[in-house]
Amino acid sequence: MLNQILALAWKDLKIFFKDPGAVALIFLQPFMFILVMSYALAGLFQPGKGQIQLLAVNQDRGIQAAAILQKLDEMEAFKVETTWEGQPLTREMAENLIVKGKRNLALVFPPDFSEVLEQGPGPTLRRTKVLVIVDPTTSSQFIEPVLGTLQGLIERSIYTAMVPKGLDYLFEQLAPQTPLEQREAFKAQAQEAMSGGLLGGEEPVVTLERTVPPGMRVEKYPDTFQQNVPGYTIYGIFWIVTLLAGSVLQEKREGTFRRLLVAPLNQAVMLAGKLLPYYIINLIQLVIMLGASSLLFGMSLGHSPAGLVAVSLAAAAAATGLGVLVAALARTEAQVGGLTVLLLLTMSALGGCFVPRFIMPGWLRTIGLITPHAWALDAYQDLLVRGYGFQEVLPKVGALAAFALAFFSVGVWRFRFE
Amino acid sequence: MPDSVIEVNGLVKRYGHRVAVNGISFSVQEGEIFGLLGPNGAGKTTTISILATLLPLDEGKVSILGYDLVQEADRIKPLIGFVPQELALYPTLSAWDNLAFFGRIYGLRGKLLKERIAAVLELVGLQDRAKDAVRTFSGGMKRRLNIAAGLIHQPRILFLDEPTVGVDPQSRNFIFEHIERLKAEGMTIIYTTHYMEEAERLCDRVAIMDEGRILALDTPKGLIGLLGGGVIHIEVAEENIEDVMHAIRNLPHVRAASSQGRRLKVETNAARPALLELIELCNARDVPILSLEMLEPNLESVFLHLTGKHLRD
Numbered sequence: 001m002l003n004q005i006l007a008l009a010w011k012d013l014k015i016f017f018k019d020p021g022a023v024a025l026i027f028l029q030p031f032m033f034i035l036v037m038s039y040a041l042a043g044l045f046q047p048g049k050g051q052i053q054l055l056a057v058n059q060d061r062g063i064q065a066a067a068i069l070q071k072l073d074e075m076e077a078f079k080v081e082t083t084w085e086g087q088p089l090t091r092e093m094a095e096n097l098i099v100k101g102k103r104n105l106a107l108v109f110p111p112d113f114s115e116v117l118e119q120g121p122g123p124t125l126r127r128t129k130v131l132v133i134v135d136p137t138t139s140s141q142f143i144e145p146v147l148g149t150l151q152g153l154i155e156r157s158i159y160t161a162m163v164p165k166g167l168d169y170l171f172e173q174l175a176p177q178t179p180l181e182q183r184e185a186f187k188a189q190a191q192e193a194m195s196g197g198l199l200g201g202e203e204p205v206v207t208l209e210r211t212v213p214p215g216m217r218v219e220k221y222p223d224t225f226q227q228n229v230p231g232y233t234i235y236g237i238f239w240i241v242t243l244l245a246g247s248v249l250q251e252k253r254e255g256t257f258r259r260l261l262v263a264p265l266n267q268a269v270m271l272a273g274k275l276l277p278y279y280i281i282n283l284i285q286l287v288i289m290l291g292a293s294s295l296l297f298g299m300s301l302g303h304s305p306a307g308l309v310a311v312s313l314a315a316a317a318a319a320t321g322l323g324v325l326v327a328a329l330a331r332t333e334a335q336v337g338g339l340t341v342l343l344l345l346t347m348s349a350l351g352g353c354f355v356p357r358f359i360m361p362g363w364l365r366t367i368g369l370i371t372p373h374a375w376a377l378d379a380y381q382d383l384l385v386r387g388y389g390f391q392e393v394l395p396k397v398g399a400l401a402a403f404a405l406a407f408f409s410v411g412v413w414r415f416r417f418e
Numbered sequence: 419m420p421d422s423v424i425e426v427n428g429l430v431k432r433y434g435h436r437v438a439v440n441g442i443s444f445s446v447q448e449g450e451i452f453g454l455l456g457p458n459g460a461g462k463t464t465t466i467s468i469l470a471t472l473l474p475l476d477e478g479k480v481s482i483l484g485y486d487l488v489q490e491a492d493r494i495k496p497l498i499g500f501v502p503q504e505l506a507l508y509p510t511l512s513a514w515d516n517l518a519f520f521g522r523i524y525g526l527r528g529k530l531l532k533e534r535i536a537a538v539l540e541l542v543g544l545q546d547r548a549k550d551a552v553r554t555f556s557g558g559m560k561r562r563l564n565i566a567a568g569l570i571h572q573p574r575i576l577f578l579d580e581p582t583v584g585v586d587p588q589s590r591n592f593i594f595e596h597i598e599r600l601k602a603e604g605m606t607i608i609y610t611t612h613y614m615e616e617a618e619r620l621c622d623r624v625a626i627m628d629e630g631r632i633l634a635l636d637t638p639k640g641l642i643g644l645l646g647g648g649v650i651h652i653e654v655a656e657e658n659i660e661d662v663m664h665a666i667r668n669l670p671h672v673r674a675a676s677s678q679g680r681r682l683k684v685e686t687n688a689a690r691p692a693l694l695e696l697i698e699l700c701n702a703r704d705v706p707i708l709s710l711e712m713l714e715p716n717l718e719s720v721f722l723h724l725t726g727k728h729l730r731d
Contacts, residue, residue: 007522011508011515018510255504259567262470262500263523264492 001269008273016281027288055094055106056082062114068153095133095213104135104358105146116205117161129209136212137381139227139356147208154206216386225299230380231353233289234373237282237319238344244278244323245336267417275320282316302383307390311379314400318372321407328414347371372403423448423483423575423606430477431464438464440630451601453621454610455717461630462610463579470500470577499573503580505560509553513544513563516552517570524571538566542596558589575606594620614717626721633724642715646673648689649713649723650696652682655706662705669695689714
């Protein structure tokens with residue numbers, strides 16, 4: 001039985017590599033897509049027309065953070081969520097929601113936020129940090145406008161809260177008899193005090209500190225390749241469906257399938273033999289995509305080779321399983337073409353290969369979960385961007401394996417062996 | 419009389435409401451070439467496809483080499499070879515690679531596989547083109563390789579479904595020689611065709627099929643014997659032909675005669691003398707002849723005689 005599978009697989013590999021067009025399509029097309037789209041989208045990212053949902057954890061004992069959050073919420077572009085399912089948000093809850101992929105950005109205002117903003121001038125200023133917890137897969141083109149807006153609002157609050165106190169300080173300090181050198185020194189101190197340290201002379205009293213939820217290891221923030229390569233790689237590997245289903249229908253058309261049906265060959269073995277070479281081609285494709293991105297563009301492949309292998313094996317299985325299903329459902333090669341384009345473009349888009357899923361409406365994000373693309377993409381992002389390990393991606397590997405099994409089983413069930 | 423290697427009883431196959439094979443029965447003896455002759459749509463390919471385990475039967479019973487076709491198809495498969503009507507080959511692979519692939523599917527390995535490939539390539543005269551891609555072959559060469567692929571595992575029974583379709587006369591003769599060689603080696607062959615010359619030349623026995631039924635089954639000589647020396651169809655411009663019919667039946671070379679309106683069907687002992695006698699009779703009785711057709715004694719004429727249709731209709 002194994003020899004028969006190997007014979008079938010070896011034959012199809014030979015046929016595949018004798019077709020330069022197919023080889024070029026399957027390897028070059030997704031790679032070119034990654035290259036072009038990565039460069040095209042770098043710096044051009046638009047967050048979309050929908051509101052950006054921001055989780056906000058307000059630990060502030062005063063009123064300043066609440067005021068900033070209210071202003072942020074009043075802006076059309078943002079929707080600030082300070083509660084979740086009726087409960088006030090805590091930092092742990094916010095981090096959990098980001099880890100689960102329900103949201104991708106949270107702001108944590110510290111307890112002393114108002115005290116720092118409202119402090120009077122003195123020889124030393126108290127400082128604090130607003131934490132910006134981000135899913136590292138989130139595009140920086142999406143995060144930067146959020147941070148910029150927040151920074152502006154904080155600066156406004158600083159001026160509003162600190163300037164009157166700074167002026168008081170100035171009046172108290174100024175005296176007409178003061179020598180020139182002393183006056184200049186006082187002026188510089190007052191200017192610094194009035195700006196809350198924002199003029200660059202010292203560290204600002206409030207800084208935004210970008211971080212990730214616990215468990216995620218990010219050595220540097222993802223670049224355009226880390227953000228685009230997983231998506232377009234997933235998009236690319238699923239095009240194997242066209243080759244696999246087309247090959248099955250070609251065998252049916254040319255009569256070789258009938259010849260095989262007469263042979264002492266189990267039907268599941270026959271389909272497994274058809275599937276195996278395309279599975280191998282898929283794996284080669286993944287090695288080329290990820291390897292080239294790492295070697296040529298310095299893209300990090302994460303910290304878990306085992307996780308990468310597991311996700312790649314499962315994703316390739318789902319792709320080739322879908323190929324068997326399409327081969328079973330399509331009656332002609334033209335149907336294969338139409339069905340493949342329809343399925344793959346829809347699934348890729350829903351799965352987040354073209355547009356990040358976090359900017360999609362909630363209902364569309366939920367629908368996206370019925371595609372293997374979403375699970376594969378999330379798993380690759382876990383490894384390449386979030387810095388997760390083998391254990392963390394296992395549930396997603398399981399989901400991809402379930403997709404593969406379901407596609408293959410329905411495919412075998414619906415396959416017309418006549 | 420050798421044992422039957424194929425027994426078919428009351429075989430029925432339907433596609434929806436259409437009955438493609440309608441209760442046929444026959445048996446095939448070991449070592450014979452058994453022909454299924456009939457026009458397109460007669461049910462030949464459906465019949466051979468069922469026997470080759472490709473299609474399920476709806477009714478009837480078939481046993482091949484003692485195994486029941488429905489219950490024991492797995493035992494039958496290694497013992498039979500099938501050459502489909504299509505060129506069921508991988509055109510981008512070489513002849514050798516094609517044969518090696520089909521050989522491996524049948525469990526052949528190593529030295530035995532190489533020997534079998536060499537043997538079948540030699541049989542079909544393609545040993546010099548073994549390493550060439552099949553797409554570079556002529557139509558006749560592809561047909562020969564198609565047959566070779568069906569022989570790679572040395573089957574006891576070979577099913578050939580119209581193996582000469584679209585083949586030039588030279589290649590056709592080449593194929594005939596291969597088939598005759600296989601027969602000489604003792605292989606049982608089931609052969610479908612709509613070319614009566616092929617059936618006459620190759621087959622030990624021929625079943626003439628039309629519309630899913632077997633109309634006649636015998637040796638080619640026996641079937642041709644149905645026509646005696648030949649049949650003459652004649653149409654005359656005479657309403658009252660009873661006297662003429664009587665006179666025709668008494669002609670020396672006429673065996674029998676029948677009429678349908680003004681159309682007469684004359685079975686002869688020898689067609690050409692009988693034709694002269696008929697013309698003389700009509701002239702003598704002043705019966706105008708509107709049309710005349712002489713069917714030489716061959717399977718084409720037998721088919722026309724049995725069905726009123728030409729084989730290539």
